[in-house]
Amino acid sequence: QVQLVQSGAEVKKPGASVKVSCKASGYTFTSYDINWVRQATGQGLEWMGWMNPNSGNTGYAQKFQGRVTMTRNTSISTAYMELSSLRSEDTAVYYCARGTYYGDWGYWGQGTLVTVSS
Amino acid sequence: EIVMTQSPATLSVSPGERATLSCRASQSVSSNLAWYQQKPGQAPRLLIYGASTRATGIPARFSGSGSGTEFTLTISSLQSEDFAVYYCQQYNNWPVTFGGGTKVEIK
Numbered sequence: 001q002v003q004l005v006q007s008g009a010e011v012k013k014p015g016a017s018v019k020v021s022c023k024a025s026g027y028t029f030t031s032y033d034i035n036w037v038r039q040a041t042g043q044g045l046e047w048m049g050w051m052n053p054n055s056g057n058t059g060y061a062q063k064f065q066g067r068v069t070m071t072r073n074t075s076i077s078t079a080y081m082e083l084s085s086l087r088s089e090d091t092a093v094y095y096c097a098r099g100t101y102y103g104d105w106g107y108w109g110q111g112t113l114v115t116v117s118s
Numbered sequence: 119e120i121v122m123t124q125s126p127a128t129l130s131v132s133p134g135e136r137a138t139l140s141c142r143a144s145q146s147v148s149s150n151l152a153w154y155q156q157k158p159g160q161a162p163r164l165l166i167y168g169a170s171t172r173a174t175g176i177p178a179r180f181s182g183s184g185s186g187t188e189f190t191l192t193i194s195s196l197q198s199e200d201f202a203v204y205y206c207q208q209y210n211n212w213p214v215t216f217g218g219g220t221k222v223e224i225k
Binding site: 035037044045046047050059061062063095097102103104105106108109110111 | 150151152154161162163164167168173174205207209212213214215216217218219
């Protein structure tokens with residue numbers, strides 16, 4: 001069965017970077033896009049960007065341009081999202097989601113809580 | 119950026135009743151609209167994509183309609199497990215954007 005398993009919770013200081021992983025199983029990793037979405041506590045969903053695991057091509061929301069990097073390691077079917085220059089407003093649960101161009105984002109990771117605090 | 123506006127913010131419904139949730143886009147998104155359900159502490163669950171296609175395993179009581187700028191999610195007969203927050207999402211244009219959510223609560 002399709003699964004996306006994310007890395008564990010992180011606590012970071014302002015100005016630091018965090019790298020969240022998303023390990024895929026149950027399907028061909030390079031056949032579907034990976035999107036990253038975050039959600040602050042009690043807030044809505046915010047799309048951060050997209051990666052094509054086959055080509056490595058990425059696209060980022062303008063809000064995160066210059067601070068976010070999405071990469072992958074196809075040999076272990078794992079996608080990564082690194083966010084730098086962290087501030088308190090980046091405290092949120094970060095999700096990866098398998099996507100298609102026609103909108104089937106039917107599989108999501110369990111979420112990774114990133115807490116930014118001095 | 120396309121702004122997605124959901125209404126109402128909160129919907130109070132009795133079990134067994136029908137629930138109608140609305141989502142409006144600030145410009146046309148064609149039929150590139152999805153609906154998600156989210157419960158506390160859980161990841162979003164895809165219900166509908168392509169405005170009206172139910173995702174795998176989604177019960178038939180969930181239906182989506184609309185195109186362009188106006189969309190509706192209908193839950194025909196609310197079950198206890200349906201009380202949650204619902205989000206619409208457009209993926210017609212970058213950046214992908216979500217609505218602010220509608221909380222469906224027990225009346």
